[in-house]
Amino acid sequence: MHRIVGVGCVAAGTSPPCRDPYHARSHCPNITCLKETPGMHAWLCENPVGVDALTWKELPTPTPGPGQVLIEIKAASLNFPDLLIVQNKYQMKPPLPFVPGSEYAGVIQAVGEGVTHLKVGQNVACLSGTGGFATHTLAPAALCMPLPEGFSHVDAAAFIMIYATSWHALMDRAQLKAGETVLVLGAAGGVGTAAIQIAKAAGAKVIAAASTDEKCELCRSIGADATINYTTHALPNGFRDAIKAATDGKGPDVIYDPVGGDFAEPAFRSIGWRGRYLVVGFASGPIPSLPLNLTLLKGASLVGVFWGDFAKREPKANAQMMAELAQWYGQGKIKPVIDSTMPMAELKAAYAHMGSRGVKGKLVMVN
Template identity: 85%
Template sequence: MHAWLCENPTGVDALTWKELPTPTPAAGQVLLKIQAASLNFPDLLIVQNKYQMKPELPFVPGSEYAGVVEAVGEGVTHLKVGQAVACLSGTGGFGTHTLAAAKLCMPLPAGFPAVDAAAFIMTYATSHHALVDRAALKAGETVLVLGAAGGVGTAAIQIAKAMGAKVIAAASTDEKCALCQSLGADATINYSTENLRDALKTLTEGKGPDVIYDPVGGEFAEPAFRSIAWRGRYLVVGFAGGPIPSLPLNLPLLKGASLVGVFWGDFARREPQANAAMMAELAQWYGQGKIKPVIDSTMPMADLKAAYAHMGSRGVKGKLVMVN
């Protein structure tokens, strides 16, 4: 097998494409032949030693991937050789093969292509957990999605619309706003050229959004929170925009609003049955055509460093997927 090996987490340039012995699955594991692996923001942080999870060196990055089971370890009964699965394990995806814990593998129904499957779990699980579980979103409510043209943002638009909500999508270019409208967003805000608070006031007739989905952080967090509706829920999803913002705590008090943390990974670990039920619902929604990953582009696995550069340019709409 071959894989991108991180022996020193000083950044993307330190990754090397190496031939490695193909491993044998231990008890509870499966060996997967990887067909596709998506690039997520944590995949950049982890090779820079900036992610909360710090794997033992050396490691193969690539948190999310899809492929075919080539061998099963002792005790694995729900997966068979030749079965198509998707997996989010945190590492291992940027190669031709990997070992994965069988319990982390999501069996794929017929007609679920590997490229879509590799771009599915992290964004849709995060967005479903955020909007359904943490925000208790109701039909008819208004959701503001920040960073709406990215991976989790596009998933959030689709899930909110599937739940009957009104969606205001905020993004940094007119092209990204057009993408959001094509996914069902009811209105868009280009926050490079428009004042976020003024636009929200106009679009919500002064009421403000009921739910704010924020995977960006940075400079827009405070003005967005100042615009939130009474009893609004502000979802803290991530900080792709850079600095972790500091919000004045009088703002939740004045609006009777909630500041809600979203950590899907720990939800999946602590509440596995609830997570499994959620994933089953998402797979069903995919089959019904309610949700579908937005693929910016696919690139050969050998071009991983170029893919990282593309992601770093903030020009990505949806997900980048590496293919073998």
């Protein structure tokens, strides 16, 4: 039997339930499970060799099982892990075939047994790892974030991953304080723009590093106090000189690094005394190796940031964080930077746009 992550049919009254939406209707042994069920569409990854292997297919619309909800997807954002997962390069390797799309927002169409805190017609956002690049999906009810009035589906689809990651990094792991200086690498991307906004809301000074003058201007428009174009300030010395100049020679108190690669060592060599270097990700590809004597010389800390595991291990703290972030959104302190929206059927073109490194903020697919 095929398994499919993010979609699946659950036949009422069958034991065991049918969870195979990939079979032909005429061959389902539980003949009532698909009867008169309207279809949905989804991007299927049947062979994780890259974006070109994805196919847009019609599938039966699933019924939620215990603890699940069926969501009609209105918007889904494109994140870096969504590229890795279809290339079989991500740490999570779902059974084949699966529907990519880690983060999405929409309207609840049905609720499964035991779900009492959500209801049909409610607007929610969800980050479940898979299932988002479709018209409908099954989602664990426990992972759904109810949306307050006025929270748009496009903003909600681009919200959880970048703001949860950046808040957990800056406010929890780095214990950022007002008046400190934060250097944000990859600052014009999704997590980078979120980090700028959160750091400014916390009262910090922000230096944003990005690859073009246009991206640097975007960073200034959302609150960055200073910017470094690391294309014109070449690695390693030009970059280090620019950091030194922007911090009056003291170095940043916190470095937020979702990029890795060749930027890591010159950035860490520039950190201030008692600085905290946040290891967020490796968007540039290579995982860097750092001389550990630098931690000694600077009295500095290397701090790992893994929001996904934090959410699982410390659910109460995570829930409090998400509630505060939703409040900040309502107060206008934070708002996702949306590069553009594209129709869901144009997912492959969206992947190409993301791969060109031209995206500023988040790219969102809409139904």
